[in-house]
Amino acid sequence: xxxxxxxxxxxxxxxxxxAGLQRLEYRGYDSxxxxxxxxxxxxxxxxxxxxxxLAEAVGEASLVGTLGIxxxxxxxxxxxxxxxxxxxxxxxxDFALVHNGIIENYAALRERLQQKGYRFxxxxxxxxxxxxxxxxxxxxxxxxxxxxxxxxxxVVGTYGLAIVSAEDPDLLIAxxxxxxxxxxxxxxxxxxxxxxxxxVEHTRQVVYLNDGEMVVVRxxxxxxxxxxxxxxxxxxxxxxWDLGEIEKGGYEHFMLKEIMEQPTSLEDxxxxxxxxxxxxxxxxxxxxxxxxxxxxxxxIIAACGTSWHAALVGEYMIEELARIPVEVxxxxxxxxxxxxxxxxxxxxxxxxxxxxxxxxxxxxxxxxRGVLVLGVVNTVGSTIARETDAGVxxxxxxxxxxxxxxxxxxxxxxxxxxxLKLAEGRTLSDAEHRExxxxxxxxxxxxxxxxxxxxxxxxxxxxxxxxxxxxYLGRGYNFxxxxxxxLKLKEISYIHAEGYPAAEMKHxxxxxxxxxxxxxxxxxxxxxxxxIVSNIEEVAARQGSVxxxxxxxxxxxxxxxxxxxxxxxxxxxxxxxxxxxxxxxLSYHIAVMRGCHVDQPRNLAKSVxxx
Ligand code: G6P
Numbered sequence: 001x002x003x004x005x006x007x008x009x010x011x012x013x014x015x016x017x018x019a020g021l022q023r024l025e026y027r028g029y030d031s032x033x034x035x036x037x038x039x040x041x042x043x044x045x046x047x048x049x050x051x052x053x054l055a056e057a058v059g060e061a062s063l064v065g066t067l068g069i070x071x072x073x074x075x076x077x078x079x080x081x082x083x084x085x086x087x088x089x090x091x092x093x094d095f096a097l098v099h100n101g102i103i104e105n106y107a108a109l110r111e112r113l114q115q116k117g118y119r120f121x122x123x124x125x126x127x128x129x130x131x132x133x134x135x136x137x138x139x140x141x142x143x144x145x146x147x148x149x150x151x152x153x154x155v156v157g158t159y160g161l162a163i164v165s166a167e168d169p170d171l172l173i174a175x176x177x178x179x180x181x182x183x184x185x186x187x188x189x190x191x192x193x194x195x196x197x198x199x200v201e202h203t204r205q206v207v208y209l210n211d212g213e214m215v216v217v218r219x220x221x222x223x224x225x226x227x228x229x230x231x232x233x234x235x236x237x238x239x240x241w242d243l244g245e246i247e248k249g250g251y252e253h254f255m256l257k258e259i260m261e262q263p264t265s266l267e268d269x270x271x272x273x274x275x276x277x278x279x280x281x282x283x284x285x286x287x288x289x290x291x292x293x294x295x296x297x298x299x300i301i302a303a304c305g306t307s308w309h310a311a312l313v314g315e316y317m318i319e320e321l322a323r324i325p326v327e328v329x330x331x332x333x334x335x336x337x338x339x340x341x342x343x344x345x346x347x348x349x350x351x352x353x354x355x356x357x358x359x360x361x362x363x364x365x366x367x368x369r370g371v372l373v374l375g376v377v378n379t380v381g382s383t384i385a386r387e388t389d390a391g392v393x394x395x396x397x398x399x400x401x402x403x404x405x406x407x408x409x410x411x412x413x414x415x416x417x418x419x420l421k422l423a424e425g426r427t428l429s430d431a432e433h434r435e436x437x438x439x440x441x442x443x444x445x446x447x448x449x450x451x452x453x454x455x456x457x458x459x460x461x462x463x464x465x466x467x468x469x470x471x472y473l474g475r476g477y478n479f480x481x482x483x484x485x486x487l488k489l490k491e492i493s494y495i496h497a498e499g500y501p502a503a504e505m506k507h508x509x510x511x512x513x514x515x516x517x518x519x520x521x522x523x524x525x526x527x528x529x530x531x532i533v534s535n536i537e538e539v540a541a542r543q544g545s546v547x548x549x550x551x552x553x554x555x556x557x558x559x560x561x562x563x564x565x566x567x568x569x570x571x572x573x574x575x576x577x578x579x580x581x582x583x584x585x586l587s588y589h590i591a592v593m594r595g596c597h598v599d600q601p602r603n604l605a606k607s608v609x610x611x
Contacts, residue, residue: 001605002086002100003027003072004181005198006162008172008217009189013068014058020191020198021051021070023246026254026400026599026606027100027194028074031085034058035096036068041166042096046071046085050600067169069162069192071098074605077106078123088127090134091118095144095165097133099126100194101158101179102610109154129155133163145173145216152177152214152227158357158610162192175214175227179609180355180383183207183215183222185236190217195355195379195607196239197246197398204239208381237381245397253598255401255492259584260451263444265396265406266577269413276441279434281421289390292372294422296324297344302331302362304608306404306487307350307411312480313576314350314415320573321436322422332358332611335365348374350415352399352407353607354382361611363387376414378407392418401599402606403491405584408484409447409577416440416574439571443578446568450581453565457582460547460563461589467518470497471509471544472583474522475532481522481576485583492601493591502528502535513544520586521561522579525551526572536560547586549579 003024007013017034032054033046043063047054051072071086078084087096103109106125109132114120118131132154137147144165152159158178165171174181174192184191184199184206192215193199199206207224209215213232215224224232251257258265274281286293293299299318301311308330315326329339331349335358341347347366351359354377363384366373375384375391378399385391396410420428420436428436464470470489474482483499490497500509502521513519519539523532537560539546546561551569558564567578591598 001028001074001607001609002194004069004098004100004160004162004192004194006069006164006172006174006192007189008067008170008219009186010066010219011189013065014063017068017070018051018055018058020193021054021072023197024194025051025072026402028072028605029600030073030075030080031082032070032072033085033087034063034068034070035087035164036063036065037164037166037169038063038065042089042093042164044087044089044096046087047082048080048085067164067172069096069098069164069172076102076610077125083122084124086126088122088124088130090130094167095133095163097126097130097161097163099129100160100609101177103129103155103159104157105155106157125157129159129161144168144171148173148175149214149227149229160194170218172217173214174209174217176209177211177227178357181209183209183217188219190222196241200239200241200246201243205236206239206381207234207236208386240380241398246400253401253588255403255405255588255598258399258401258406259581259588261397262406262409262581263448263451265410266413266444266447268395268397269410270417270441271395273417274437274441276437279430279437281417281424281437283392283417283421285390285392286374286418286421289372289374290421293346293374294426296346298325298327299346299348300327300329300334300339300341301348301350302329302334302359303350304331304356304358306408306484307352309480309484309487310408310411310415311350312483313412313477314419316477317415317419317573318422321419321428323427324422329362331356331362335361339365341366341369341371346372346374348376349384349388350376350411351384352378352394352404354379354384355607355609357609357611360384360387376411378410400606402601402604403488403587403598408580412576413440413443419573436571436573439574443570443574446570446578447581450567450578453582454585456565457585458589461586461593464518465590465593467495467516469512469517470495471512471517471519472497472499473502473505473519473532473535474499475502475528476526477572477576478522478524478579481579481583482520484580485520485587488584488587489590491604492587492598493594493596494602495590502532505535505538510538510542513539513542515543515545517544518547519544520547520549520583523548523550523557524572524575524579525554525569526575533557549582
């Protein structure tokens, strides 16, 4: 949440910072601002609204300077407004700070500082930190970087922050505790980003800051130390991102691009890992821990949002194919309820960004208790990827659209590979394993076929765009898909939608069904098909409008349903990879037709780095 960008070098900072903020806008988009160190002091522009509006304001002002910081905000403390937008300045206006995270002891700090005469101009927690730094600097007479370090030792909470000062035009300070921050290393220039998106077009060399670390950057070099003042030598990593991957490539929205990319993102996810000829699956990141995983007493999967839905599919897969008990937890619940985990348990976390605060906290809690922790993560080098014992990358490429699509299918694909690997030579016969692997290898091509339904789904969206509620029903492997379909719709179109296990409908949601309630039913020809047809009958009998999703060649539902979407047949455990795609497209088209901002839905952010 909240995007941070910083630059120090020889280029004009203004355009570079704005471009960086535009690339980071998926992290927050209620207000934005920049501070540039100009010859005559700090130049600051900040305002409520999108980065585009800030760009227009800044463009007119034309800020000159080769050092600066920028921020795009997702409000936590204080509503979106010009005053609450970052950067925040000290009273004298000689340094500026941008912050992502939450200063938990801000109220106590604020009171103390107010008593000392500090006047607050915003409702943010961040401003308390600015005045605290100012206070430490005045009281000690220390240089800014040292005052920042000492102030941070008094802070409780999370931060990724960047600071520039009018008094030192060759100084950029950044620090991290709980909110991601990356240093981009160029030639005579350096970049700060809360993720890699604003850096890729400038440099591939990055240093990942860890919690409790700060970096003092000058044009001639940088120094990383802990906030306890221990100097560190950090490894420089090579970014794998490609610029084209973070651009829209001709599509109107990132979300549509990412939906359409799924055949290739799934090929990339499986590349080098499955071999149909040899009937093998190789997951390099798990080799060392495979025995421990196979003999696990229990696997707990923790995740949030769409990743949690993928985890549910994983539970069904691993239990059915490998016969290992699996429990799925919301990461936010897991960490606070003193979970019973111990010897023989394995925690697996799933996260697209690798930065979700609650998921990261679950990782740390399990590690503290000595449990093996595995990560299924998309973003290479992210905090969760670095802090887990082992894991599997999705290799789905960067996902920019706030509503997750290609990450979900890649997560399910990785979980399918893990389930099959665990089942290999144990719970599946060679023939069953081979057949399952063939089915998995065929998925990208089948996804391509499903994507050709786009026109049909756009037409359906015309009909359903005015609905106020939607119900999604599924059973077995497609129950999590019902949840994901409902989540996609509510996230981007603001239509209220609920996903339910189809049989549970009779225990409540059926009361809501009338002619105004569209019901999407995942009716694939697996072992629950007959039951789900009965559920469709029950909805139809109450005049609900049923949209059924079923297998190619199945005409049996045509008379019962308003619309029938037909997708290719695959093995039951892989069906979520195909069935979710029409639901992604339906949500996308409805949201576009309702005039919603698909890539930046209100109140949401791509990466939830605060609790
Ligand atoms: C946010 C995003 C979702 C995502 C969830 C978990 O809510 O908007 O798309 O599923 O966070 O994020 P993660 O990066 O951990 O998968």
